[in-house]
Amino acid sequence: MPSESIVLLGVNHKTTPLAVREKMALAEGYAEPLKALGRIQGLKEYYLLSTCNRVEVLYTTDDLASSRAEVLSLLFGKAVPATDLDKYVYQYENEEAVRHLFMVASSLDSMIVGEAQILGQLKEAYRHASQMKCSGLVLNKLLHRSFFVAKRVRTETRIGASAVSISYAAVELARKIFGQLDDKRVMLIGAGEMAELAAEHLVGQGVAKVVVVNRTLERAVKLARRFNGEAVSLDELVDQLVNVDIIISSTGAAGTILSKDDVKPVLRERRNRPLFFIDIAVPRDLDQDINELDNVYLYDIDDLTSVVEMNKAGRDREAVKAERIVAEETLKFSGWLESMEVTPTIVELRQMADDICRGELEKTLGRVHGLGPEEKKSIEKMASAIVAKMLHNPLQYLKTDSNGHGVDRRSRINTVRELFQLEGSSEISNVRGEDE
Numbered sequence: 001m002p003s004e005s006i007v008l009l010g011v012n013h014k015t016t017p018l019a020v021r022e023k024m025a026l027a028e029g030y031a032e033p034l035k036a037l038g039r040i041q042g043l044k045e046y047y048l049l050s051t052c053n054r055v056e057v058l059y060t061t062d063d064l065a066s067s068r069a070e071v072l073s074l075l076f077g078k079a080v081p082a083t084d085l086d087k088y089v090y091q092y093e094n095e096e097a098v099r100h101l102f103m104v105a106s107s108l109d110s111m112i113v114g115e116a117q118i119l120g121q122l123k124e125a126y127r128h129a130s131q132m133k134c135s136g137l138v139l140n141k142l143l144h145r146s147f148f149v150a151k152r153v154r155t156e157t158r159i160g161a162s163a164v165s166i167s168y169a170a171v172e173l174a175r176k177i178f179g180q181l182d183d184k185r186v187m188l189i190g191a192g193e194m195a196e197l198a199a200e201h202l203v204g205q206g207v208a209k210v211v212v213v214n215r216t217l218e219r220a221v222k223l224a225r226r227f228n229g230e231a232v233s234l235d236e237l238v239d240q241l242v243n244v245d246i247i248i249s250s251t252g253a254a255g256t257i258l259s260k261d262d263v264k265p266v267l268r269e270r271r272n273r274p275l276f277f278i279d280i281a282v283p284r285d286l287d288q289d290i291n292e293l294d295n296v297y298l299y300d301i302d303d304l305t306s307v308v309e310m311n312k313a314g315r316d317r318e319a320v321k322a323e324r325i326v327a328e329e330t331l332k333f334s335g336w337l338e339s340m341e342v343t344p345t346i347v348e349l350r351q352m353a354d355d356i357c358r359g360e361l362e363k364t365l366g367r368v369h370g371l372g373p374e375e376k377k378s379i380e381k382m383a384s385a386i387v388a389k390m391l392h393n394p395l396q397y398l399k400t401d402s403n404g405h406g407v408d409r410r411s412r413i414n415t416v417r418e419l420f421q422l423e424g425s426s427e428i429s430n431v432r433g434e435d436e
Contacts, residue, residue: 004044005064006138006337008097009071009089010056013111016088023079024055030128036074038134042067045136047129047143049104051121053111058101060138064093094337098142099330105146106153106322107160112168113319114160117204119150138340142333149329156325157318167198169307170278170299171205174246177276177297182206187244188223189213189237189285190251196223198248198278203227211244213237215251241266241275248278249285260289267293278304338409342398345413348422349394357387394420 011021026033030048037046042063049056055075061067072085080088092100103109107118126143129135135143153159178184184207188199199210210229213236214220220231232240234257241247241263251257263275277298279286284300291298361383365376394416398409416422 004060004062004138006058006060006094006097006142007064007067008056008058008092008100009068010049010054011088011090012054012056012109014109015090020080020088021055024075026050026055026075030125031132033074034129034132034134037071038132040067040070040074042070045139046134047126047139049122049125051118054104056104058097058139058142060136095330095334098333098337099326101142101146102149102326102329103323105150106326107150108153108319108322108326114315115168116154116160119147122150123147138337141336145329145333149326152325152329153322157321159315159318159322166280166301166304166308167201169304169311170198170248170280171201173278173297173299173304173307174202174276175205177274178245183208184245185209185211185243186246186248187211187213187240188227189247189249189257190281193250196250198280199227202246207246211240213240238262238266242269245274246276246278248280250280251285253281253285254283256287257285258290259287260293263290263296264293267295280304342409342413345416345422346395346398349391349416349420352420352422353387353391357383 011024030050033048033050034046037043037048037057037059040046042061044060044062046057046059049058057071057075059067059071068091072082072089076085100109105119105122107113107115110118122143126135130140174181174184181202182205184202186199186202186207186209188196188210190213203210210224210227212220212224212227212229212231213234214223214231215234217231217233220233224231237258249257267275272295274295274297277286277290277296279298279300282301286298286300288298288300290296361380365371365379371379398412398416
């Protein structure tokens with residue numbers, strides 16, 4: 001009696017270098033890859049998540065080996081030798097697959113633990129799978145549960161409250177200074193990787209505009225296009241301070257590029273609106289005396305590192321709480337899954353017993369004459385009670401997790417079906433029920 005497994009097959013930033021991830025044969029968007037997954041014979045339900053840091057396929061199958069080979073062939077084609085894939089690809093099955101999905105949804109498996117972007121990416125991927133009718137009873141339930149788990153983690157812990165990277169620390173400080181960032185303008189000076197990442201996070205918070213200043217205008221234009229912003233030359237740097245609120249500097253200059261005397265006159269034109277400087281350059285780009293000006297805030301990389309270190313201890317404590325929630329919800333879902341597996345057998349066993357009881361009652365009552373309605377009712381109650389007591393132990397045997405003998409649920413289902421000669425299928429895929 002076959003039963004389907006839940007499988008999660010994927011690569012991410014922890015297991016697979018970018019050079020390999022780039023070779024994955026995924027078309028733009030979800031439509032074509034989902035159609036291709038639908039052509040794989042062994043997949044019953046399937047779902048695809050593709051982000052810059054991970055690609056994961058979640059599916060149900062009754063043929064683990066064949067489905068794995070075909071999914072990997074679809075993802076990588078011939079770009080990566082099959083012998084190398086084992087070094088990069090992780091595979092989780094059933095309860096471990098459920099746990100991994102919940103960890104991903106809760107951002108506990110993210111490059112930056114606690115970031116909120118991954119949940120939106122999961123929901124977007126699910127929207128495509130749902131619209132194309134790729135997911136069914138099991139994956140619909142599982143994915144909706146992952147959204148619930150992520151919400152629980154976000155509500156019951158402070159996993160996302162503390163910055164644990166330099167770029168996130170910059171964003172956190174900006175929010176403390178300005179509150180809402182949706183009307184703020186950011187200026188990016190230079191092309192340092194951390195400064196770009198900080199600007200990217202600020203854009204994610206909905207800042208109004210990004211201005212890119214660079215010694216090479218061509219580079220400034222290219223970077224500005226990435227943020228849908230504006231490029232200006234380094235000569236315009238001081239003039240631009242009037243119109244921006246957050247300045248992230250990361251050039252390769254040998255000395256300071258902006259002094260206290262450059263900034264002071266600008267404050268009058270700004271009518272003392274706050275200015276927030278983030279200096280991520282080594283050596284530093286900005287004159288430290290700038291911090292002496294009223295309504296001007298200057299943080300360098302050491303300041304940001306201190307914020308990160310203070311937050312890491314708190315984040316780690318919250319991560320322990322979050323992982324407990326994930327473990328609890330994984331057990332709950334596994335219990336639901338097991339109940340769905342055993343339900344058809346329970347239904348068939350009760351139906352068989354009821355049919356036998358009803359048939360024997362009809363024969364007996366047909367042969368016995370002179371019984372009144374109350375007497376017939378008493379005989380029917382007695383017969384039903386006998387059936388219920390006879391079924392009690394087999395039903396408990398099916399429902400109990402271990403039965404004290406180390407016999408797994410699937411083996412117990414097989415035993416009961418053989419013993420009572422039940423003919424129907426009890427596969428999960430044949431069960432139809434309501435989501436929670």
